[in-house]
Amino acid sequence: MAAKVKSKSASRSLSRDDYLRMYRTMLCIRRFEEKTDELFMAGRIKGAVHVSIGQEACSVGVCSALNQDDAILTTHRGHGHSIAKGTRLNEMMAELLGKATGLCKARGGSMHIADISKGHYGAHSIVGANMPMAAGMGLAFQLEGKGRVAVVFFGDGASNQGSFHESMNLCAIWKLPVVFFCENNHYAVSFHVNRSTAVRDISLRAQSYNAPGVTVDGMDVMAVYEATKEAVARARRGEGPTLIEAKTYRFFGHSRGDPQFGPYRTKEEVERWRKRDPLLVAEKMFKVTEAEKKAVQGEVAEEMAVAVEFAEKSPEAPLPSALEDVYA
Numbered sequence: 001m002a003a004k005v006k007s008k009s010a011s012r013s014l015s016r017d018d019y020l021r022m023y024r025t026m027l028c029i030r031r032f033e034e035k036t037d038e039l040f041m042a043g044r045i046k047g048a049v050h051v052s053i054g055q056e057a058c059s060v061g062v063c064s065a066l067n068q069d070d071a072i073l074t075t076h077r078g079h080g081h082s083i084a085k086g087t088r089l090n091e092m093m094a095e096l097l098g099k100a101t102g103l104c105k106a107r108g109g110s111m112h113i114a115d116i117s118k119g120h121y122g123a124h125s126i127v128g129a130n131m132p133m134a135a136g137m138g139l140a141f142q143l144e145g146k147g148r149v150a151v152v153f154f155g156d157g158a159s160n161q162g163s164f165h166e167s168m169n170l171c172a173i174w175k176l177p178v179v180f181f182c183e184n185n186h187y188a189v190s191f192h193v194n195r196s197t198a199v200r201d202i203s204l205r206a207q208s209y210n211a212p213g214v215t216v217d218g219m220d221v222m223a224v225y226e227a228t229k230e231a232v233a234r235a236r237r238g239e240g241p242t243l244i245e246a247k248t249y250r251f252f253g254h255s256r257g258d259p260q261f262g263p264y265r266t267k268e269e270v271e272r273w274r275k276r277d278p279l280l281v282a283e284k285m286f287k288v289t290e291a292e293k294k295a296v297q298g299e300v301a302e303e304m305a306v307a308v309e310f311a312e313k314s315p316e317a318p319l320p321s322a323l324e325d326v327y328a
């Protein structure tokens, strides 16, 4: 049986302001990550950085369907999820630059951002490790009885980890309010999904856990939003998990050191996907006018300048602070 494939649709329950807010958040993620890449290349950000440029419709489509007290758990490629869930840009940029004012006081960096006040329960760099945590959060939410839902983001590569299967099964038998959101960007580092994964649509795997599985166009923010809304409603009704697979693409390499072209993909392949840039898709779908586009671009540029200035002017995190809040 083939997975259901959702097509592009406009929701009647959303206003034009909502559409423009979604578009603006996608642009904000794009600009934040372009800036991150620039700062990384200038040696200002230490450690590794994985940008999600090309995948913004996933972050925004999912988080637009959530309440603030719903939870997300994300991955090494999590800036977009964080921004879409409402994480403050100033403190996030400061975290990346290793400053004392960073969201996690510079102990997390790009791959370990968390913002509990916004329902963001962490970026987890161990591939697949966030899924058992999501099951645990689902159990806590079920016991709490307030109708909160946990969404866990993971990649095509992570869907081959045992933790995915164990977590899906547990959530299914206990009917836990968890949404499994797989961003199938077609690669795990340099390994194409067709070489790593026995099924063509990852959403088919939901059948093994007697749960709904749906594949959506991950470049279409509304398709992602609609599928998430339905999955969240189901979870809130106590009917258990849904697996959503969004077919998407990362326009940049796995991380900055990735040679990409030659070793595993071609420039032509990237260009083909860029024609379906989620920002272009949204501009067309929402009929964003030139004036609206200009206004949003101006606002986002201003917000980004403020975040970078805040981060750059903040003091470095003092070395001894690395040992604070350590439980042993």
Ligand SMILES: Cc1ncc(C[n+]2csc(CCOP(=O)(O)OP(=O)(O)O)c2C)c(N)n1
Pocket (backbone or CB within 6 Å): 076, 077, 125, 126, 127, 128, 154, 155, 156, 157, 158, 159, 185, 187, 188, 189, 254
């Ligand atoms: C358990 C584990 N194995 C290997 C790695 C190294 N690693 C980091 S990201 C990654 C690929 C993940 O691919 P995918 O889940 O598709 O996510 P994407 O990078 O495409 O967003 C790997 C193998 C890791 N961090 N954790």
Ligand SMILES: [Mg+2]
Pocket (backbone or CB within 6 Å): 155, 156, 157, 183, 184, 185, 186, 187, 188, 189
């Ligand atoms: Mg991947």
